[in-house]
Amino acid sequence: MNGMNVAAMASQTTPALSDDIKQLIDRALKMEKWPIARLISMVEVESDSAAEQRHVILDYLDSVVEEANRDALVVGITGTPGAGKSTLIGELCLRMLQGSDDLFVAVIAIDPSSQRSGGALLGDRTRVKFPSKDKRLFFRSQASHQELGGLGKKTYHAVRLLRYIFDIVVIETVGIGQSELEIDRLSDLTCLVLQPLTGDQVQFMKAGIMEIPDLFIVNKCDEDALAKKSYHLLRASLKLIDISTEQDSDRARPVFMTSALKNKGIEELARHILSLRQDPESFKNREIQGEYYLCKWIRQNYGGYGIEVYQSIKQNSTSERFSFEDREKAFNRMIKGMVKPLESFPCR
Ligand SMILES: Nc1nc2c(ncn2[C@@H]2O[C@H](COP(=O)(O)OP(=O)(O)O)[C@@H](O)[C@H]2O)c(=O)[nH]1
Ligand SMILES: [Mg+2]
Missing domain, CATH: 3.40.50.300 (P-loop containing nucleotide triphosphate hydrolases)
Incomplete structure (x- = not known):
């Protein structure tokens, strides 16, 4: 794991922004309530594909909202x-x-x-x-x-x-x-x-x-x-x-x-x-907030071992700053490479 770039490692599979989602976000920024509610439901879902979608949604928001500050x-x-x-x-x-x-x-x-x-x-x-x-x-x-x-x-x-x-x-x-x-x-x-x-x-x-x-x-x-x-x-x-x-x-x-x-x-x-x-x-506390919720989730799902894996990813990262989604994706990739399904072990 030497000199790994977490952002690069995480971003390999980020899907493109679909027209539907772009439209939804544009309407949400105009304060339409249904699109806002819909987007919340989308980012709340806990699955790998949903995490990718969340990544896309937040990235796009980040790019368009920057000007509006x-x-x-x-x-x-x-x-x-x-x-x-x-x-x-x-x-x-x-x-x-x-x-x-x-x-x-x-x-x-x-x-x-x-x-x-x-x-x-x-x-x-x-x-x-x-x-x-x-x-x-x-x-x-x-x-x-x-x-x-x-x-x-x-x-x-x-x-x-x-x-x-x-x-x-x-x-x-x-x-x-x-x-x-x-x-x-x-x-x-x-x-x-x-x-x-x-x-x-x-x-x-x-x-x-x-x-x-x-x-x-x-x-x-x-x-x-x-x-x-x-x-x-x-x-x-x-x-x-x-x-x-x-x-x-x-x-x-x-x-x-x-x-x-x-x-x-x-x-x-x-x-x-x-x-x-x-x-x-x-x-001033924004940085530690994401870290707290990510570590809490890792601990709940993978225990102390998960935390150790996450810490090693961070220690070996060459990136100075990376988003919640980058960290989450890097962790998921790493842990999934380590955890094999039961079928792959020979049975006695
Ligand atoms: N006397 C008084 N009662 C209040 C005040 N604010 C709320 N209540 C009452 O306290 C109860 C609980 O209120 P609620 O807002 O639901 O509390 P929550 O459980 O903390 O969200 C309700 O019956 C309210 O009407 C207040 O400023 N003075
Ligand atoms: Mg209440």
């Missing part, structure tokens, strides 16, 4: 069920869209799969009051299937696609311990929604989750007194964390107090998010 800020919103995430996201999107005429926003809600029905829970979808007719807002619900911690490659691909088309991509996930890290690996900005004085933060502190978010939202602050008390409690907790993890207290993470019911704090949150979109610092 559209690259969405990805905002992950997590928290316990019932914290008011869906309601807040509905209001937040509305505010962001009202504040700017040429803004385009997509929302992906990751529903915890219902093991019993096998489908995504419809509850969240029906509760959210989105202005669904607005061309500038796109909503998609994605089942989390059996993915540990809720998120996987599938969501990562959908998010990457949407990043090319929209200005802001919001992802809603339920915080159940593992998924805070997962959402952080998908988002440029990770927000944790807390309910006031419910003990959420004590639980989260114990689990080491409070260290992850970039921003906190104490939601359902319908009363001023409640808001104040919650704010001080949260600030005190965060200070403790910063001391124990030796974090610089200058990096004090923003805390927003919101109430969808009383329409409080949401305007400020919307403005804050829009301002981060202009800051190149907001996008």
